[in-house]
Amino acid sequence: MVGEKTEPSSSANKYPVHEVIKVIEGIDIYKSNKWWKAALLTESYGRRQVTIYQWIMKDDKWKRKQKMSIASKDEWAKIVTACADLVAKL
Numbered sequence: 001m002v003g004e005k006t007e008p009s010s011s012a013n014k015y016p017v018h019e020v021i022k023v024i025e026g027i028d029i030y031k032s033n034k035w036w037k038a039a040l041l042t043e044s045y046g047r048r049q050v051t052i053y054q055w056i057m058k059d060d061k062w063k064r065k066q067k068m069s070i071a072s073k074d075e076w077a078k079i080v081t082a083c084a085d086l087v088a089k090l
Helices: 008-014 073-085
Strands: 022-029 036-042 048-059 061-070
Touching: 061 073
Parallel strands: none
Antiparallel strands: 022 036, 036 048, 048 061
């Protein structure tokens, strides 16, 4: 379901990410039979970050198409400011 948060115990199996990435929490943004987009709180190599993934269904498997990581609150503030300026022009 879109916007659905996952429980930490089920997150690792739900999202198709690399095996070294621990999914702490995830929220689906969009999901269809072909496309899937989600925001994940992940941890790898002792570092936490928020990552937005987009996958495409190919050969009956979800394949990562795009990924954008946010490593700090300062970086997030810059992204929000830039996007808000552009979204205002839609």
